[in-house]
Amino acid sequence: xxxxxxxxSKSFGSNLVLRQVDFSxxxxxxxxxxxxxxxxxxxxxxxxxxxxxxxNGEILLDDKPxxxxxxxxxxxxxxxxxxxxxxxxxxxxxxxxxxxxxxxKKRGSLLDTEAMIKQTQDxxxxxxxxxxxxxxxxxLDASYxxxxxxxxxxxxxxxxxxxxxxxxxxxxxxxQRVFALMRSLQxxxxxxxxxxxxxxxxLEICSRYSVLxxxxxxxxxxxxxxxxxxxxxYHMVGHTxxxxxxxxxxxxxxxxxxxxxxxxxxxxxxxxxAVHCGEILGVTGLLGDGRSELFQSVFGFxxxxxxxxxxxxxxxxxxxxxDAIAHGIAYVPRNRKENGxxxxxxxxxxxxxxxxxxxxxxxxxxxxxxLDTFSELVKELSIKLGRVTDSITSLSGGNQxxxxxxxxxxxxxxxxxxxxxxxxxxxxxxxxxxxxxxKLAEHGVAVIxxxxxxxxxxxxxxxxVVMFHGAIMGEVTGEAMTEHAIMRLATGEEQGAxx
Amino acid sequence: xxxxxxKQGIITWFRRNWAEHPLFSTAFALVVMILSQTLAxxxxxxxxxxxxxxxxxxWINILRNNANIxxxxxxxxxxxxxxxxxxxxxxxxVAIGAVVMVAIDTSGKGWFLSWGLTGVPAYFLAIILGLxxxxxxxxxxxxxxxxxxxxxxxxxxxxxxxxxxxxQQFMQGYNPVVPKGFLKIASTEIGGxxxxxxxxxLILAWILNLxxxxxxxxxxxxxxxxxxxxxxxxxxxxxxxxxxxxxLIGVLVAVSSILQVSRIGAMDYANAGSGYEMDAxxxxxxxxxxxxxxxxxxxxxxxxxxIIAVMNNLLNLLGVPPFLREAFKGIIVICAVLLxxxxxx
Numbered sequence: 001x002x003x004x005x006x007x008x009s010k011s012f013g014s015n016l017v018l019r020q021v022d023f024s025x026x027x028x029x030x031x032x033x034x035x036x037x038x039x040x041x042x043x044x045x046x047x048x049x050x051x052x053x054x055x056n057g058e059i060l061l062d063d064k065p066x067x068x069x070x071x072x073x074x075x076x077x078x079x080x081x082x083x084x085x086x087x088x089x090x091x092x093x094x095x096x097x098x099x100x101x102x103x104x105k106k107r108g109s110l111l112d113t114e115a116m117i118k119q120t121q122d123x124x125x126x127x128x129x130x131x132x133x134x135x136x137x138x139x140l141d142a143s144y145x146x147x148x149x150x151x152x153x154x155x156x157x158x159x160x161x162x163x164x165x166x167x168x169x170x171x172x173x174x175x176q177r178v179f180a181l182m183r184s185l186q187x188x189x190x191x192x193x194x195x196x197x198x199x200x201x202x203l204e205i206c207s208r209y210s211v212l213x214x215x216x217x218x219x220x221x222x223x224x225x226x227x228x229x230x231x232x233x234y235h236m237v238g239h240t241x242x243x244x245x246x247x248x249x250x251x252x253x254x255x256x257x258x259x260x261x262x263x264x265x266x267x268x269x270x271x272x273x274a275v276h277c278g279e280i281l282g283v284t285g286l287l288g289d290g291r292s293e294l295f296q297s298v299f300g301f302x303x304x305x306x307x308x309x310x311x312x313x314x315x316x317x318x319x320x321x322x323d324a325i326a327h328g329i330a331y332v333p334r335n336r337k338e339n340g341x342x343x344x345x346x347x348x349x350x351x352x353x354x355x356x357x358x359x360x361x362x363x364x365x366x367x368x369x370x371l372d373t374f375s376e377l378v379k380e381l382s383i384k385l386g387r388v389t390d391s392i393t394s395l396s397g398g399n400q401x402x403x404x405x406x407x408x409x410x411x412x413x414x415x416x417x418x419x420x421x422x423x424x425x426x427x428x429x430x431x432x433x434x435x436x437x438x439k440l441a442e443h444g445v446a447v448i449x450x451x452x453x454x455x456x457x458x459x460x461x462x463x464x465v466v467m468f469h470g471a472i473m474g475e476v477t478g479e480a481m482t483e484h485a486i487m488r489l490a491t492g493e494e495q496g497a498x499x
Numbered sequence: 500x501x502x503x504x505x506k507q508g509i510i511t512w513f514r515r516n517w518a519e520h521p522l523f524s525t526a527f528a529l530v531v532m533i534l535s536q537t538l539a540x541x542x543x544x545x546x547x548x549x550x551x552x553x554x555x556x557x558w559i560n561i562l563r564n565n566a567n568i569x570x571x572x573x574x575x576x577x578x579x580x581x582x583x584x585x586x587x588x589x590x591x592x593v594a595i596g597a598v599v600m601v602a603i604d605t606s607g608k609g610w611f612l613s614w615g616l617t618g619v620p621a622y623f624l625a626i627i628l629g630l631x632x633x634x635x636x637x638x639x640x641x642x643x644x645x646x647x648x649x650x651x652x653x654x655x656x657x658x659x660x661x662x663x664x665x666x667q668q669f670m671q672g673y674n675p676v677v678p679k680g681f682l683k684i685a686s687t688e689i690g691g692x693x694x695x696x697x698x699x700x701l702i703l704a705w706i707l708n709l710x711x712x713x714x715x716x717x718x719x720x721x722x723x724x725x726x727x728x729x730x731x732x733x734x735x736x737x738x739x740x741x742x743x744x745x746x747l748i749g750v751l752v753a754v755s756s757i758l759q760v761s762r763i764g765a766m767d768y769a770n771a772g773s774g775y776e777m778d779a780x781x782x783x784x785x786x787x788x789x790x791x792x793x794x795x796x797x798x799x800x801x802x803x804x805x806i807i808a809v810m811n812n813l814l815n816l817l818g819v820p821p822f823l824r825e826a827f828k829g830i831i832v833i834c835a836v837l838l839x840x841x842x843x844x
Contacts, residue, residue: 344793
C-alpha cells in the first residue's frame, strides 16, 4: 500500500501550522519524520490518522483520493496510529487489550475468548514474538507494551503504522527489541512512519527521512550511509537568527549548589554538576531526559537518591519540600496548573503560602505584613492584577506564573530552580520573566533553568548542561552554546566533555 | 416611578449578591425557613409577650437539640475542606461516651471511684480523658489515611464499624451511673433555660472560624484540599495537615460526646450518634462547602446546621409524619448543591 499526502495545509486560528506539505510512505519502508517541538509533525500525522481534518490538500491511498474524518475510518483503511501515550489498560490481559471495543462474540453476546486468544497467538507467531496472550499488560515492561500496541495494529491488518516517538521511554535493549520487530514488519511489506527526536536511531533503522520546520517540509531523501546526524540536526534547526542573548559571564567564586554522583536508579544516574552564586545554569534535554525528576529529588519531592548534595559547602539531604525551603532552596515547578497554583486560594493567599509561617504571630496570620510583603513583590515583578482577593485563575498565564515566582521569591532563596519557567506564557511576559531571572542572578542568587527549549537556554543561561536518558551528555558554554550543539547532545548523538 | 426604580435597585442588589457571595443564597434560604416557621407557629396567642416567649423557647429548643451535631459539623467542615471524609463520628461518639461514663460511674465499678477520686476533680479528669480518647482515635484515623494510604472513606468506614461494635460488646449489661455534678456541664441553667450546649457550640464555632481564616494551619487545610500536589511543592507538610484535621474532629466528637453524656446521663450504645455522620455532612454541604475539597466556611456550616434544624422544626409544626422528614432533608441537600454556584472549568 502507498499513501501520498499532497500539499497539506492546516491552521489553528491565525496560526498556520502546516504549509503545503508533501509526504508519502509506502509498504516496506520505514520513513522518519523529523522536526523540533511545534514543527508540525504531530499535526501532519493527526491529519493522516483522521484525528483532525485538513484545510487544504489531498490524501491518496494507492492513487485513490480518500477523506478520513475519524480515527476509526483511517484504521479501517489500514492506517494505524500509535500515540506516544500508549492506549492500554493495565488491568486487562494482552488479548483483551487487543480486542478492546471490538471483542469477538459467539452466539450473539458471549465473548469468544478462545478465538481471540488464538488470533492473538497467530499475530504473535507471524511477528516472531514469544508472548503469552493471557498475560496482564500491567506486568509487561515498556518495550513490550509498545509491542502490544504494534500487535493491535497488526490484528487490524494495518499496512501503514504511524509511531509517535516510540523509543522515548525505553532503555537501549528495549529499543533494540522494538527495532527488531519493526524490521520484521518492514520485510512483510508494512510501511512505518517513525517520528523521533533521536537522530542516531533514524540513521540506524529508517530508509527515508522528511524534516519539517515551522510547518514547512525543508528536506527529504533516502537515508544513505553518507548521511550524518549533523546534517539532520542542521535541517531541523535551520538558519534561525539567533536572538540577542542576555547571558552574562560573571559569577561569584562561591559554589552555591553542588551535586555529586546523584542516582535514583531509574530516572537519572551519576549526575554531577555545580552552580555558582550569581550564575544562571541551564539544564536541557528532550522528553525523558530526567532533569525534572533530578531536581525534584534534590528539592525533597521526588524519588529518594544516592549521592551527595552540597549547599554552600555544607552537605545536605532534603527529605521533604519544607526541608529544602528551610535550606533556602526554591523550586518553581513545571505544569503551573497542576503543580504551581492552588485554584481555590486567592491571589494573595497563593503568593504567601510558602512563607506563611514567618507571617504568623501568636498563631494568627499578620494580615498587614502578608499584604505588604506581597504588594512589594507585585510591584517588583510588575504583576498585573485587579484586587489581591480575586481568584488566581482570573489572571493571565504570564501573571499566574509571576505569582508562583513571587511566592518563592518571598522566601529569599539562595538557590532558585525554575522548571519550564515560561511554559504557557505569552511572548511579552516571557521577556519579563527573563529579566527577573537576570536580576536575581545579579543579586547573587544561583539560578537553575530547566527547559526543553534550546533557544530559551541560549537566551538566559551562561552555561548549559545537556541531559539524555538520565545522564549528563555534556556541557556547552559561551560561543559553543548553539542550538545545533545542544541538539546533538540532547539526541544522545555526541558525548561532550562532562564537567 | 421612584418606587419602580427602587424595586429595580433591590433586584439588582439581590442578583449581584446571589452571584458574588457564596453564602448569600444559604442565608436567604435560612431567612425563608425562619419566616415560614414563624408563620407555622401561628399568632394565636393572648398577648404579644406570650407569642414572643413561645417563639424564643422554640428557638432555644432548636439550637440545643442541634448543638451536638453542630459541634461535629464544625470538625467535618475542616475534614471536607481538606478533601477527606469522616464517617466514624457517630461510633466514636459512643466509644468516647462509654469511656467517660465508666470513668465517672458511681455505681461501684467506676475507675475514678475505685481510686477514691470523686467530685469536681473526677469530672475534670473525665473531660480530659474523653478529649484525649477523641484525640487518639483521630490520630489513629489520620495515620491510617496518611501512612497507611487508605482512602478516608474506607478508613473511617472501618473505624466506624470497629468503635461501635467494640463498645457494645464491652458495655453489655453495664449501666454506669453518671453523678449529678457531671450533669451540670451541659445542664446548668441560665435564666431558667438549659443553654450551655448552645454556648459551647457557638464559642467553638467562633474559635474555629478564626482557625480557618487566620491561621497558617487553616490556610494549609484549604491548600491541601484544593491541590495536594501544589501544596506539597509549596513546602506544606501535607500528611501533618491531614492528621491534624482528623485529630481536630476527634476532639470535637469528644466534646459532643461529653455534652450528650452530661445532658442525658446515659447512652444507648446501639443507637446513640447513629446517622450523625450523614447529618453533619449534610449540614456542611448545605453550608456551601465543596465535597471535592478546597472551598467552604465555618460560617456556612453554622447556617447549614440551622437550615436543617429549622426545617425539621417546621415539618414538626406542620404535622408532617416523622417518616417523611428524612425525605425533606434529602431534598434540601440536593437543592442546596443545585443552587450553589457551579465551578467553571
